[in-house]
Amino acid sequence: MxxxxxxxxxxxxxxxxxxxxxxxxxxxxxxxxxxxxxQAKNEPAPAFTLSDIYSGKKVSLSDYAGKVVYVDFWASWCGPCRKSFPAMEEIYQANKAKGFEVITVNLDDNAGLGKEFLKSFKVSFTNLYDDKKQTPSAYQVATMPSSFLIDKKGKIRLRHQGYKKSDKAKLDQAIKILLSE
Known part of the structure; x- marks a missing residue:
């Protein structure tokens, strides 16, 4: 180069x-x-096990092995995060039957803030809470929202920071490519 x-x-x-x-x-x-x-370098996605924000049930990234997974880090105070949730739900609904999953990771100081935020949205994908705040450093999260598209082999294929409306079409295209691999 x-x-x-x-x-x-x-x-x-x-x-x-x-x-x-x-x-x-x-x-x-x-x-x-x-x-x-x-763009990511096809590095393995760091493993994590976190609690479901509602039930407290432990959920691991490895539970979704063999699927294309979109991991999104967010907080209740983040304006672009608020805009991204409806788009994530649309993309999830359009692709879940094809082997696509969305996992969001709330990074607020307490889970109650995340739960209150989620009341504004009707989302059916997995919402986790990171009480120890170790997962963001493993993923090198620098801003909110930060998102990672992980392929069926567990490799990070796309990193994305922030959110604007035009991101939805780009993300949808990337997901379709990974689902076809």
């Missing part, structure tokens, strides 16, 4: 007076950085 840093330095010194070029190259660098964050 090309060395972005060398290209930027060379372009800057060759075109000192051309600020347009400089800004274009900075934009390119930002794009390359965002793509590297969004």
């Amino acid at each position: 090309f060395n972005v840093k060398q290209i930027l330095i060379r372009a800057f010194y060759q075109e000192k007076k051309s600020m347009k070029l400089w800004f274009k190259l900075l934009g390119l660098l930002a794009l390359v950085a965002s793509i590297s964050v969004a």
